[in-house]
Amino acid sequence: MKLTMKKTACFLLFLSTCLSAQNSLHNQKNDELLVTNAMVVVGVGTPAEGPYDIHIKDGKIHAISGAKDDAEIRNKEIQQLDATGTYVLPGFINMHAHTMYTRAGIDMAQPYQHYLWLASGITTVRDLGSHTEVTLKEKKQSADGDIIAPRMFVYPMIWGNHSEKELKQKITEFKKQGVDGLKFGSMDKQTFHAASKLAKEYKLPVANHVGVEDMNAWDNIEAGTTTIEHWYGVPDAALNGVQNFPPDMNYSNELHRFRYAGRLWREADLGKLDQVLDGLVEAGVAWDPTLVIYEASRDLQRAVSSPWFKDYLHPGLEKFFQPNADSHGSFFWGWTSSDEVFWKNNYQIWFKALRDFADKGGIITTGEDGGYIYQLYGFGYLRELQLHQEAGFHPLEVLKHATVNSAKVLGQGDTLGQVRIGYTADLVIVKGNPMADLSVLWPRNIKPLTGDKSTGGIEWTIKDGIPYHAPTMLKAVREMVKESRKENQINYLVD
Numbered sequence: 001m002k003l004t005m006k007k008t009a010c011f012l013l014f015l016s017t018c019l020s021a022q023n024s025l026h027n028q029k030n031d032e033l034l035v036t037n038a039m040v041v042v043g044v045g046t047p048a049e050g051p052y053d054i055h056i057k058d059g060k061i062h063a064i065s066g067a068k069d070d071a072e073i074r075n076k077e078i079q080q081l082d083a084t085g086t087y088v089l090p091g092f093i094n095m096h097a098h099t100m101y102t103r104a105g106i107d108m109a110q111p112y113q114h115y116l117w118l119a120s121g122i123t124t125v126r127d128l129g130s131h132t133e134v135t136l137k138e139k140k141q142s143a144d145g146d147i148i149a150p151r152m153f154v155y156p157m158i159w160g161n162h163s164e165k166e167l168k169q170k171i172t173e174f175k176k177q178g179v180d181g182l183k184f185g186s187m188d189k190q191t192f193h194a195a196s197k198l199a200k201e202y203k204l205p206v207a208n209h210v211g212v213e214d215m216n217a218w219d220n221i222e223a224g225t226t227t228i229e230h231w232y233g234v235p236d237a238a239l240n241g242v243q244n245f246p247p248d249m250n251y252s253n254e255l256h257r258f259r260y261a262g263r264l265w266r267e268a269d270l271g272k273l274d275q276v277l278d279g280l281v282e283a284g285v286a287w288d289p290t291l292v293i294y295e296a297s298r299d300l301q302r303a304v305s306s307p308w309f310k311d312y313l314h315p316g317l318e319k320f321f322q323p324n325a326d327s328h329g330s331f332f333w334g335w336t337s338s339d340e341v342f343w344k345n346n347y348q349i350w351f352k353a354l355r356d357f358a359d360k361g362g363i364i365t366t367g368e369d370g371g372y373i374y375q376l377y378g379f380g381y382l383r384e385l386q387l388h389q390e391a392g393f394h395p396l397e398v399l400k401h402a403t404v405n406s407a408k409v410l411g412q413g414d415t416l417g418q419v420r421i422g423y424t425a426d427l428v429i430v431k432g433n434p435m436a437d438l439s440v441l442w443p444r445n446i447k448p449l450t451g452d453k454s455t456g457g458i459e460w461t462i463k464d465g466i467p468y469h470a471p472t473m474l475k476a477v478r479e480m481v482k483e484s485r486k487e488n489q490i491n492y493l494v495d
């Protein structure tokens with residue numbers, strides 16, 4: 001379709017017709033696509049530039065040109081997507097995702113999560129533990145463009161202590177299945193180092209849930225872990241002695257665990273902490289802090305009453321989030337204002353450690369850990385970006401965490417995470433300027449969080465050169481939620 005034809009159509013017909021003409025690009029595979037008139041954020045931390053036209057060919061960014069001097073390309077028979085007034089960013093990478101198919105015994109079939117992720121601008125997820133076989137199958141379907149889903153890197157989980165023989169069996173089997181990496185957690189030193197050694201032999205990167213355990217960040221430094229997830233093992237490695245737990249502390253009780261995690265950062269020796277951060281940076285260990293997954297700990301009411309729950313919270317998740325010792329992270333049966341204050345202070349020290357880590361040259365990435373502790377897929381990720389800003393990073397740096405840094409850690413720094421010629425055409429097209437206000441990334445129907453209601457919202461997420469219309473996917477999610485609520489006779493609590 002030529003621009004001239006399209007322009008005429010738009011002038012002659014009603015606006016809604018033009019919009020639907022644009023929406024018809026949803027999930028359409030074209031060999032070539034021209035995104036016109038876009039303000040471009042490359043992803044590397046440099047300011048926005050443009051307006052440019054982005055010429056996509058065979059799923060890659062083929063050319064980026066000044067919108068005024070590319071009449072030639074605009075006159076070619078290429079499908080066009082008008083991005084006037086928008087900002088175009090590299091597709092976001094969610095470094096801490098869990099693909100889920102049921103929650104609290106309630107069926108939560110795809111594409112529920114896939115749509116939420118894509119509609120939030122997430123074109124790539126690193127899956128840190130799910131149903132490995134099913135997720136590997138979906139990874140292939142996504143890569144082939146057969147399903148509407150983000151690109152997936154599958155890191156199955158090895159949890160707890162195991163003998164070397166058991167570890168070898170597990171890792172050999174995972175390697176045979178074709179996984180991209182491994183997630184470790186809750187291990188003693190022996191298991192962790194044996195598992196890390198095997199991962200190295202098999203050339204599998206490792207994401208480590210760095211808990212309050214026998215091992216801590218010093219072991220990650222020694223093993224050269226690819227990423228540490230969350231944070232606990234960092235201050236834990238900087239304690240003088242052990243944490244000052246009360247006599248009745250029971251680590252198996254999640255209320256205890258999360259309560260006293262809120263008092264961990266303040267006990268770290270700051271001199272030692274500096275050494276730990278130096279060690280992590282020197283060993284090339286990246287940090288995926290998942291700031292958002294603890295937000296309920298510092299402000300439970302905010303998390304419980306998230307404005308997107310009304311339309312988008314699946315009843316399986318709603319049930320799972322209710323306080324229950326059997327649901328991981330649903331520990332709020334005795335949460336107090338004092339706990340929230342400890343956590344608010346906890347965050348301040350954590351933020352400073354993250355900034356110091358980055359200043360020393362450490363690589364910080366972004367992940368959401370959705371499906372737990374009142375965090376919803378995609379929405380939690382966008383909130384994670386705001387928390388990185390709150391930690392003290394400039395929005396351009398936050399976007400770098402979400403794109404360039406995460407791509408690098410995935411070993412994809414040469415193909416993903418930048419709006420650059422030759423890179424995979426993974427793009428987020430947003431109606432508004434995220435550098436002025438990261439909340440423009442929220443869907444437009446989440447009114448309470450958008451200051452200017454005339455702007456905002458991700459309009460398109462492009463993955464492998466295929467455009468997906470975010471409002472169309474969100475509408476489908478609202479329908480899925482409605483249907484499942486009816487089927488399971490669970491009405492969202494605010495209704």
Ligand SMILES: [Zn+2]
Pocket residue numbers: 096098128369
């Ligand atoms: Zn997780």
